[in-house]
Amino acid sequence: MAKGTKVVFQYVCQDCGNGSPRWLGKCPGCGAWNSYVQERMETGKGAGSGGYVSKPDSRPVPITEVTDDAGERTVSGIAEFDRILGGGFVPGSVVLVGGDPGIGKSTLALQMLESISRGGAGVLYVTGEESPEQVKLRAERLGVTSPSLLVYAETSLESILERMEELSPAVVVIDSIQAVNTFEFPSGPGSVGQIRECASKLIQYAKTRGTAVFLIGHVTKDGAIAGPKVLEHLVDTVLYFEGGKESPFRILRAVKNRFGSTNEIGVFEMKESGLEEVTNPSEIFLSERPQGASGSVVVPSLEGTRPILVELQALVTPCGMGVPRRTTIGLDHNRVSLLAAVLEKRAGVAISGNDIYMNVPGGVKIDEPAIDLGISVSLASSLFNKPVAPEVVVFGEIGLAGEVRAVSQPELRLKEAEKLGFKGCLLPQINLDRMKSGATALSLLGVRSIDEAVRELF
Ligand SMILES: Nc1ncnc2c1ncn2[C@@H]1O[C@H](COP(=O)(O)OP(=O)(O)OP(=O)(O)O)[C@@H](O)[C@H]1O
Ligand SMILES: [Mg+2]
Structure with missing residues (x-):
């Protein structure tokens, strides 16, 4: 000590x-x-300290005199992956990737290392969870054969740092950060204190030697990387690997990036031979949607900082007898009732005497005012039995007077819709007025009220 x-x-x-x-x-x-x-x-x-530790003799210098000797980015050659990083690994940067168990984190890491080592750079894969034989089994399946890819089965941070010092590889993968432990810190492996201590030592090493470090982290049941806040704050880039167990598609998303945009997503398909890039992701999304069904509307919702496109489905049927039913899954029940009342009163759509069922497929829950217009359009579409054009997304908040109000971050939502292959958007006129020309390639239709939206669409 x-x-x-x-x-x-x-x-x-x-x-x-x-x-x-x-x-x-x-x-x-x-x-x-x-x-x-x-x-x-x-x-x-x-x-131990978090973050970058400078040399003992360092002094403040004018920004103009700071030398930019960071060097070239290391490109992995996997285009979807490089784009998320902002054009490859910055030397000395630390990337944290998290995802559910079995989603394909080790697969991605191995494929990325193979691709980098093919370019001649030395790379090291530290496995704390699997034996080298298990890694070899996966490598054979993925066709990973590069001789300059070194596998090291170790969990002691001190030994890992020693090997890194000795081999000075360009990129190091730690699979996973929860498995690594340092004897300097007495609490057990996987505890928050251990994770923080090991990560900050690795970050310190990366910053002083210019090695890019790729940390793999497990995700807790709430969807956060275990020991999350401390790690997310310390590293340069945080990536999340998402995707359903039943679907072969995986989405890699940048949540934080000090060297690039965070609005990028990369889409991969999990095959026996490993992860394959999907160049046209809209196909995945649209393939799940019913063709030409009324009541189906896609909304770009912002989950924290992440825009996610979700489908809303409405089913409006005549009420047999008694009080009409309002059943919702994944949406606020009161909000849907309120929007149905606004639709009736302000747009003259006679909906209140009907049973209303609304659903967000895929088990997603959304609770954001920006989906109001989407809900209303979906209800009207089902009532009139007229589908909304499948390549159009809808967003906007609705007030009790039936006015369509501006929402936050419209550019982010449009960018996500554009990325996933949509062609048009129905949005608040105020958002449209404030937007710079050429901000998006989508064709935009601005509306001021729910009445105007219903008249434009149906
Ligand atoms: N023979 C195979 N054919 C197709 N896909 C396979 C095959 N073997 C494994 N997979 C896929 O690879 C996934 C496991 O990948 P990987 O081990 O990289 O995940 P991981 O995120 O590292 O998991 P963990 O959290 O356990 O470390 C499986 O869930 C499966 O989808
Ligand atoms: Mg793994």
Whole structure:
């Protein structure tokens, strides 16, 4: 232990990294139950630090005199992957990729390393979860045969850093960061403290030696990378690997990127021979949708910082007897009732006497005012039994006077729709007025009220 270091015991939430001097049943940070575990912490001068650590003799310098010797980006040759990174790995950058178990993180890492090592660069694959034989089995299936790809089965951070020092590879993959542990930190492998300590040591190494480090992280049941907040903050780029178990398609999404845009997504198809790039992702999305069905509308919804295109489905049927039913799955029940009332009163659509069923396929829950216009259009489409053009997306908030209000980040939503192959968008006129010309290749139709939207579409 370094001089000047003090040891304290603290309870740390294993989901979000929140600390407390005493045990808590429920974490005030993330709301998780029974997630507090006692960890030994070291504080003071000698303790491990997060982020970049400069040389001891460093001084502030004018920005104009800082030399840009970062060097060329290392391109993996997998176009979808390089694009997400903003054009390849920046030397000394640290990328964190997270995803559900079995989604294909190790597959992606191995394929990427093979591609880089084919270009002549030395690469190292550190496996803390599988034996070299297991990695070899996968490599054979994927056709990974490059002799300059080195496999190292190790979980001790000190040994890993020693090998990195000795071999100085261009890119290192750590599969996974939860499996690595350092003896300097006394709590068990996989605990938040260990993850933070190991990651910050690796980051420090990457920044001083110019090695690009690719960390693989497991995702908790809530969809966050375990030990997440601390890691997401420390690394340069955070990528999420998403996709359903039953579907062969996988989406790689940048959540944070210090060296590129975060609006990019990469789409892959999982095959026996590994992940294959999908150059036209709209096909996947549209293939799941019913053709020419009334009541089906696609909305670009913003989930935190991520735009996601989801399909809304409405079924409006005459009410047999008694009080009309309002059943919703994945949407706020009250919101749908309110929008049906606005539709009736402000656009003259006689819907209130009907049973209304609404669904968001795929088990997604969306709770954002920007989908109001989508819900209303979907209801009207089902009632009139007239489908909305399948290549059109819809967004906008609706007020009680029937006015269509502006929503946040319209460009982001349009970009996602464009990326997934849509051709047009129905949006608030105010958003359209504020938008720069040439912001999107989609053909845009602005509306000021729900009445105008219904008249334009049906
Ligand atoms: N023979 C095969 N044919 C097709 N797909 C396969 C085959 N073998 C494995 N897969 C796919 O590869 C996936 C496993 O990939 P991989 O081991 O890279 O995932 P991972 O994200 O690293 O998992 P973990 O979280 O367990 O480390 C499987 O879920 C499956 O979809
Ligand atoms: Mg794996």
